[in-house]
Amino acid sequence: MTTIDTELPPAGARVGRRDPDVRGYFGTYGGRFVPETLVAPVEELQTAYFVARSDRAFQDELTSLLDRYVGRPTPVSEAVRWSEQLGGARLLLKREDLAHTGAHKINNALGQALLAVRMGKRRVVAETGAGQHGVATATACALLDLTCEVYMGAEDMERQALNVVRMRLLGARVTPVDAGTRTLKDAINEAMRDWVTNIQDTYYLLGSVLGPHPYPLMVREFQSVIGAEARQQVLALVGRLPAAVIACVGGGSNALGIFDGFVDDRDVRLIGVEAGGDAIVAGRHAARFTTGTVGVLQGTRTVILQDAHGNIEPTHSVAAGLDYAAVGPEHAWLRDMGRAAYTCVSDDQALEAFLQVARLEGILPALESSHALAHAGQVAAELDRDEVVLVNLSGRGDKDVEIVRARGFGAPPVAAAGPPREDVT
Amino acid sequence: MTSRIADVFVRLRADHRTGLVTYVTGGDPDAARSAEILRGLDRAGADVLEVGVPFSDPLADGPVIQRASERALAAGGNLSGTLDLIAQVRADVQAAVVVFTYANPIFKMGTDAFAARAAAAGVDGVLVLDLPIEEAGSFRQTVVDAGIDPIFLLSPTTTDARIRAAAKLGRGFLYGISRLGVTGARAEVASGARALVERIRAVTALPVAVGFGLSRPEHVRQVGEWADAAVVGSALVDVIAREADSPDLVTTVERYVAGLKRGAQGGASVT
Numbered sequence: 001m002t003t004i005d006t007e008l009p010p011a012g013a014r015v016g017r018r019d020p021d022v023r024g025y026f027g028t029y030g031g032r033f034v035p036e037t038l039v040a041p042v043e044e045l046q047t048a049y050f051v052a053r054s055d056r057a058f059q060d061e062l063t064s065l066l067d068r069y070v071g072r073p074t075p076v077s078e079a080v081r082w083s084e085q086l087g088g089a090r091l092l093l094k095r096e097d098l099a100h101t102g103a104h105k106i107n108n109a110l111g112q113a114l115l116a117v118r119m120g121k122r123r124v125v126a127e128t129g130a131g132q133h134g135v136a137t138a139t140a141c142a143l144l145d146l147t148c149e150v151y152m153g154a155e156d157m158e159r160q161a162l163n164v165v166r167m168r169l170l171g172a173r174v175t176p177v178d179a180g181t182r183t184l185k186d187a188i189n190e191a192m193r194d195w196v197t198n199i200q201d202t203y204y205l206l207g208s209v210l211g212p213h214p215y216p217l218m219v220r221e222f223q224s225v226i227g228a229e230a231r232q233q234v235l236a237l238v239g240r241l242p243a244a245v246i247a248c249v250g251g252g253s254n255a256l257g258i259f260d261g262f263v264d265d266r267d268v269r270l271i272g273v274e275a276g277g278d279a280i281v282a283g284r285h286a287a288r289f290t291t292g293t294v295g296v297l298q299g300t301r302t303v304i305l306q307d308a309h310g311n312i313e314p315t316h317s318v319a320a321g322l323d324y325a326a327v328g329p330e331h332a333w334l335r336d337m338g339r340a341a342y343t344c345v346s347d348d349q350a351l352e353a354f355l356q357v358a359r360l361e362g363i364l365p366a367l368e369s370s371h372a373l374a375h376a377g378q379v380a381a382e383l384d385r386d387e388v389v390l391v392n393l394s395g396r397g398d399k400d401v402e403i404v405r406a407r408g409f410g411a412p413p414v415a416a417a418g419p420p421r422e423d424v425t
Numbered sequence: 426m427t428s429r430i431a432d433v434f435v436r437l438r439a440d441h442r443t444g445l446v447t448y449v450t451g452g453d454p455d456a457a458r459s460a461e462i463l464r465g466l467d468r469a470g471a472d473v474l475e476v477g478v479p480f481s482d483p484l485a486d487g488p489v490i491q492r493a494s495e496r497a498l499a500a501g502g503n504l505s506g507t508l509d510l511i512a513q514v515r516a517d518v519q520a521a522v523v524v525f526t527y528a529n530p531i532f533k534m535g536t537d538a539f540a541a542r543a544a545a546a547g548v549d550g551v552l553v554l555d556l557p558i559e560e561a562g563s564f565r566q567t568v569v570d571a572g573i574d575p576i577f578l579l580s581p582t583t584t585d586a587r588i589r590a591a592a593k594l595g596r597g598f599l600y601g602i603s604r605l606g607v608t609g610a611r612a613e614v615a616s617g618a619r620a621l622v623e624r625i626r627a628v629t630a631l632p633v634a635v636g637f638g639l640s641r642p643e644h645v646r647q648v649g650e651w652a653d654a655a656v657v658g659s660a661l662v663d664v665i666a667r668e669a670d671s672p673d674l675v676t677t678v679e680r681y682v683a684g685l686k687r688g689a690q691g692g693a694s695v696t
């Protein structure tokens with residue numbers, strides 16, 4: 001066999017724990033399944049990333065932005081009333097909803113945007129599903145004076161209209177994608193087509209632990225700040241490690257970010273929650289670990305939803321950010337090793353958790369995060385009062401209020417409850 | 426044993442002709458007419474027929490071939506059907522046949538099953554768009570063992586080291602991508618195409634076909650001045666899209682390809 005010697009990280013680069021192998025594999029998952037034209041830019045990215053990763057100046061610059069611009073560390077809040085109602089373990093919430101722009105996506109967007117600047121790329125393209133990654137990317141580009149184009153499925157533009165306006169106000173161009181299922185997967189296809197055409201000046205800022213190596217590693221590393229903070233915060237707050245750490249899994253970046261802090265704590269259960277949609281029937285969910293099989297999608301070998309001929313199955317979730325047919329390759333590996341477990345909750349269960357956390361805790365969580373909350377509620381209810389469950393509250397739910405309202409919630413109280421307050425005066 | 430593809434290029438060089446490689450999506454607009462189109466392409470003188478496998482997520486393709494994939498999928502097309510289609514027309518066509526696909530349909534079928542079925546259908550070569558040489562190892566061996574030529578794409582961004590590796594691993598011919606970007610017809614042949622072909626020539630005697638963006642007889646003639654063959658895809662697929670509902674579909678396709686072929690004959694051939 002011919003060996004190709006372009007894959008090794010440069011001498012001196014830190015090869016961190018749980019890094020994929022030199023070809024980007026986590027076990028048998030990952031790799032680099034890209035068209036030939038993208039091989040060179042992906043290698044250029046890998047080289048630049050490994051240099052930046054072990055460069056003090058780069059890390060300091062990012063840390064200072066995270067502190068002073070994003071508002072890190074984000075707090076850990078105890079959900080006192082909700083825990084009481086459930087009557088089980090104490091629920092702690094890692095508040096990524098309080099990060100600037102309202103979700104964890106900013107941690108990765110800033111890291112990669114700084115890398116783009118270092119690489120001399122002045123134009124950034126990105127895909128977005130829920131719009132949070134698009135908003136985070138548009139924000140980072142405004143801050144660092146980069147041109148920004150965001151691809152978004154036409155269906156997602158309708159259901160996450162608030163974030164479309166935010167991106168445009170931040171100076172980004174938002175391009176609708178009408179192909180395929182008109183959601184996140186199709187937006188990634190279009191962003192990759194743009195990248196392959198404009199590689200000279202364009203950086204592809206991928207929003208989750210997906211795509212060809214080094215993206216799954218790099219995005220995890222930029223998100224690992226969540227778990228590093230959370231572990232210390234939980235220990236300081238309750239003096240013990242959580243029994244379980246729970247996060248929703250779209251591509252899986254917020255989940256890997258928080259899991260990363262606890263992977264070596266073998267007694268801490270790591271649980272990822274996928275979108276069960278409205279039924280576990282082809283096309284009606286995005287629970288890759290429930291019905292998926294191994295395949296290749298958009299640059300990586302992982303667990304995907306596909307039909308008998310290897311075509312990608314349509315997906316559905318009330319949460320646009322979870323509505324995607326592939327899961328990050330490292331999750332597939334953690335699952336095979338038994339280090340993390342995966343489950344799913346339905347649209348309705350997520351909605352119920354959204355409403356409960358709003359009323360009992362005064363927090364409107366993103367519908368994506370509501371999936372994690374729904375399962376955390378079930379886990380906590382079965383544990384003792386002295387146990388602790390940590391949930392990654394990955395984002396805020398302002399973007400979702402229209403969806404929730406359309407399902408009949410948030411209307412003014414009806415007549416039987418007495419006249420509306422305006423009429424009393 | 427030399428392959429049918431190798432024979433095609435030996436003949437082209439002997440005749441000082443530029444080869445014409447045509448791309449259509451298998452099953453577009455439906456299986457029956459797709460079979461007629463393949464026969465028509467052969468009659469019109471195409472030297473190699475590339476048959477695309479319809480796929481839900483063709484991320485290296487521009488809008489024209491994306492739409493072709495959608496039409497073929499809607500008509501029930503898939504990898505299995507594309508191999509059936511090739512088996513059906515194989516005895517009627519002189520041209521070499523190359524399957525052009527994304528990796529996932531092959532992985533889903535299983536590499537061994539794919540190689541066996543493709544060989545039985547009379548497939549001569551296979552080109553997997555999103556399977557660069559680093560990922561192609563065991564797949565390449567399996568298809569070579571089945572007597573099918575693995576064909577690799579090379580791009581203006583490909584380093585000389587990788588061109589050398591692809592030349593060692595590839596069989597039949599190498600496919601030079603004329604420009605950065607996705608598939609789609611353009612008004613002119615990209616300026617970097619010739620430089621890429623010269624870099625390939627410097628390291629290997631394998632024939633080189635150049636594609637992406639070619640649509641006119643003069644493109645074929647121009648490419649023929651420095652490459653062994655020209656690939657025409659999106660422009661041909663566009664003819665199929667426009668004529669899909671016409672009874673003259675196949676004759677229109679044949680006429681278009683015959684025009685390209687005249688461009689190929691006008692080309693001064695290299696060797």
Ligand SMILES: Cc1ncc(COP(=O)(O)O)c(C=O)c1O
Binds near residue numbers: 103131321369
């Ligand atoms: C708030 C929020 N949480 C989670 C996700 C899912 O992404 P990931 O699984 O990469 O964290 C998204 C994606 O848009 C999101 O906006």
